[in-house]
Amino acid sequence: MPEGHTLHRLARDLGAAFGGQQVTSTSPQGRFALGAALVDGRVLHGAEAYGKHLFVSFDGVAQVVHVHLGLYGSFIFGDGEAPAPAGALRWRLATRAKYADLRGATACDVLDPPEADRLRSRLGPDPLRTDAEPERAWSRIRGSRAPLATLLMDQSVLAGVGNVYRAEVLFRHRVDPFMQGRFLKRAQWYAMWADLVALMAEGFVTGQIDTVQPEHEPEAMDRPPREDAHGGEVYVYRRSAQPCFVCGTLVRTREHAGRNLFWCPRCQRRSRRQTPQNG
DNA sequence: GCTGTATGCAGAT
């Protein structure tokens, strides 16, 4: 479930499991053989997330290992001796006591410091980082004719927000996903930012995306158990054609820039003042 | 066993 909170959890877990320890680093699948060998036998110095990107550093090596999970990637942690590698195992970090297996990642490569800087500099502010500057995102949004649904998923505007948090934060602020960025008010943006900071911090702690306020929780009896990968209760994400928890209108979905977008057409109706002159 | 789907993104067109 790789939105930003997942990567920050991963960074924390990698640091806790291997920080300050000498690790073996291998790529049984072979696709990351050179990179894995570069840090094999080194002491893992630390792991840090920027948006959906993970950077792992090692003592005595200037380069960092960069991981992006993409849609399918996962890091699985285990205790004890690692089992014999099976399937497409991109990267394995291990000590005698623990191991971590990376599969399916879009990116797992070695970056030298300038490359890592370049990557980080093209990312917008990350709500889970204390060094984030939400004004940078605002400066991109305020003049933009692109719809908010596009802007919130653009990692150069805002880093770490994915399809679930996008849908949920727009709903929680009753904002029409198709409204152009230039019609969003500054106060609205800062309220959404503060909300993302809080929601994603909670996601970081719990490992779930849970966005529904207690007063909107549906009756437990009426609710099928949720098996979705995001794990928590959400207002609109993947709830198409189900009644909105707030107004009962059926949640809508539409493909937008190659991704599924979900919203409540009543709660997130465009106000007259937000409507562009040309329609 | 096959098909569809998924919390993502880069590169080509």
Added chain:
DNA sequence: TCTGCCTACAGCG
């Protein structure tokens, strides 16, 4: 706007 890519799993026949 499109295609490709990486993996796992549910649902289906």
